[in-house]
Amino acid sequence: MNKKMFPKIYYYDQDFIDIYNKSLSWIQDKVILQKVADRGKKDKNYYSENCDYIDQMQACMSSFFLVYSNGEYSSTSAIDKFYQLQEESGAIRARYDNNNAVIDLDENEENIGFPIFAWAEYNLYHKTGNKKRISEVLPILDKYYKWIESKFLKENGLYSIDVNKIFYKNSPRADAYYPIDFNSLQVHSAYCISKLADILNDKNLSLEYKKRFFSLKVKINSLMWSEKDGFYYDLDVNENILEIKTIVGFFPMLSEIPSEDRIERMIFYLKSNNHFGTPNPFPTLSVSEPGFSEDGNGYYGSVYTYMNFFVIKGLEYCGRANIAREFTIRHLYYILDTLMPFNKIKGHIWEAYKPMQEGPAYFDFNKKIYTEKGLICYLALFSISLMIENIIGLTISLPDKTVYWNIPTLEIMGIESLSLKKNQTTIICNKGKRGWEIKMESEKLYYFTINILNKKEKTLPIPSGRCSMLLDKL
Structure with a gap:
C-alpha cells in the first residue's frame, strides 16, 4: 500500500508509528468499491467492516480517520448511503443489506442507531471546509433529529429508549428508562446542527436547534446529575437516579454540558483506580460497583475502544487535552500489548479489552464468549484519529485556515x-x-x-x- 495516501507521522515511540502504519494497510482491506453510473467518473469507495451490510455506527466513526486519507478514500460515501435511504418520516435505520433492505436488529423495533450523524458532519466540515456539503445534508439531519424526537422524546423533556436491549447486550443498566448516553448524544446533535446552520447563516434553523440544545441541557443537568456523587446517572421510569456508575456518565462532556466544577469532579472518577482509572482505561462499569468484572463480561467492565473515543473527545472539548492524551496513550499501549504480546504469538484486534491486564475482554464470561475480533474501525479511531489529534496534538480547522498544535x-x-x-x-x-x-x-x-x-x-x-x-x- 502507498502510505502517502495518509500523512506520515513522526513520534518518539516506534511502536506507535508501527500500529499507525499497520492500520493504514488494514483499512485498505475494508474499503469497498462501488461502480458509478457515469462513465469517466472515478469509482466511489466506501468503508465497511462487513461485505454483506453497512452499519451506521461504523460509517460515522470511519469518517473520523478516513478524512486524513488525502482524498484517496471517501470519508462521506458510507454516510451518504444512509442518507439516500432516509424515509419520508425522517427515519434512518442502523443497518442495511446490499439490496438496501433494513436489517432487523433483535429487540430494536425502530432499528435505530446512535444519533451521531450531525457530529460526524461537523467534524468533516472542519477537516475539509466543504460548505456545499452542509447545504446538502442539513435538511437530512433536521428530518432525522425530528424523527427521533417524535419517537422517543417524553413529556418531561428527556428521551427514553431501551439502550440495554438495543445497544448494550449484557449490561448492568436494565432499569434505565431515561439513558444518559442517548440524551447526551442527542443534545450533541442539536449543538452540531445549530453550528452547521450558523455556517450557512440560516438564523431560523440555528435558533431552533439552540433552543433544543439548551432545553435538553437544562433537563440533563437538573435531573440526571447527582450533586452528592458528582456524577451523571441514568434515570428509572419514575425519574429516580439509578446510582450505578457507568462510562456513559461522561458523555455529557461531548457538548460541554457540565460546568467547570462538575468537570473536575467527574475527572476524579476517571483518574481513580477505584473507579475508571484502571491500568487500561476506561472500564464500562466502575471498579467500585458490585457487578464489576476484571474479565470484562460485556458491559460489566470491558474497555470498549469506541466508547473510550467518546470520552477522550469529551475531555478534549472541555479543554482537558493533556489528560485526554494521557488516557489515549495508556489505552493504545494495551491494544499493542494484546496485538503483540511478550510470548511472540501473534495477537488480534478486538472490540473490547480487559481493564486490568492485556488481552481481549469476554462478552459473556460464563459462556466464555469473547467480544468481536478484527474490528479495524474502532482501532483506527485511536491509531489514526487520536494519534494525530490527541497524541501528536494537532487540531485542524480548514474554514479558519488554522492548525493548532498542543x-x-x-x-x-x-x-x-x-x-x-x-x-x-x-x-x-x-x-x-x-x-x-x-x-x-x-x-x-x-x-x-x-x-x-x-x-x-x-x-x-x-x-x-x-x-x-x-x-x-x-
Whole structure:
C-alpha cells in the first residue's frame, strides 16, 4: 500500500508509528468499491467492516480517520448511503443489506442507531471546509433529529429508549428508562446542527436547534446529575437516579454540558483506580460497583475502544487535552500489548479489552464468549484519529485556515504531507544543533497556533515554502 495516501507521522515511540502504519494497510482491506453510473467518473469507495451490510455506527466513526486519507478514500460515501435511504418520516435505520433492505436488529423495533450523524458532519466540515456539503445534508439531519424526537422524546423533556436491549447486550443498566448516553448524544446533535446552520447563516434553523440544545441541557443537568456523587446517572421510569456508575456518565462532556466544577469532579472518577482509572482505561462499569468484572463480561467492565473515543473527545472539548492524551496513550499501549504480546504469538484486534491486564475482554464470561475480533474501525479511531489529534496534538480547522498544535512534551513528533484541502503541509518538532525547533513546509499560507508545554501560546502566519522556528525564541 502507498502510505502517502495518509500523512506520515513522526513520534518518539516506534511502536506507535508501527500500529499507525499497520492500520493504514488494514483499512485498505475494508474499503469497498462501488461502480458509478457515469462513465469517466472515478469509482466511489466506501468503508465497511462487513461485505454483506453497512452499519451506521461504523460509517460515522470511519469518517473520523478516513478524512486524513488525502482524498484517496471517501470519508462521506458510507454516510451518504444512509442518507439516500432516509424515509419520508425522517427515519434512518442502523443497518442495511446490499439490496438496501433494513436489517432487523433483535429487540430494536425502530432499528435505530446512535444519533451521531450531525457530529460526524461537523467534524468533516472542519477537516475539509466543504460548505456545499452542509447545504446538502442539513435538511437530512433536521428530518432525522425530528424523527427521533417524535419517537422517543417524553413529556418531561428527556428521551427514553431501551439502550440495554438495543445497544448494550449484557449490561448492568436494565432499569434505565431515561439513558444518559442517548440524551447526551442527542443534545450533541442539536449543538452540531445549530453550528452547521450558523455556517450557512440560516438564523431560523440555528435558533431552533439552540433552543433544543439548551432545553435538553437544562433537563440533563437538573435531573440526571447527582450533586452528592458528582456524577451523571441514568434515570428509572419514575425519574429516580439509578446510582450505578457507568462510562456513559461522561458523555455529557461531548457538548460541554457540565460546568467547570462538575468537570473536575467527574475527572476524579476517571483518574481513580477505584473507579475508571484502571491500568487500561476506561472500564464500562466502575471498579467500585458490585457487578464489576476484571474479565470484562460485556458491559460489566470491558474497555470498549469506541466508547473510550467518546470520552477522550469529551475531555478534549472541555479543554482537558493533556489528560485526554494521557488516557489515549495508556489505552493504545494495551491494544499493542494484546496485538503483540511478550510470548511472540501473534495477537488480534478486538472490540473490547480487559481493564486490568492485556488481552481481549469476554462478552459473556460464563459462556466464555469473547467480544468481536478484527474490528479495524474502532482501532483506527485511536491509531489514526487520536494519534494525530490527541497524541501528536494537532487540531485542524480548514474554514479558519488554522492548525493548532498542543505540544505536551519536547520529543520528536510531527506530521508530513498533511492535506489541508489543496495545501500539502509538513510540521515536525525536532532537536537540532540550535535546540528544539519546528520545521514547516507548506504550499499555501495558513495560520499556526502553538501551545508549548501548556505554558505559552502563540499564533503565527505561516507562508508558503519552507521555514523553521526555534522554540526558545517564541
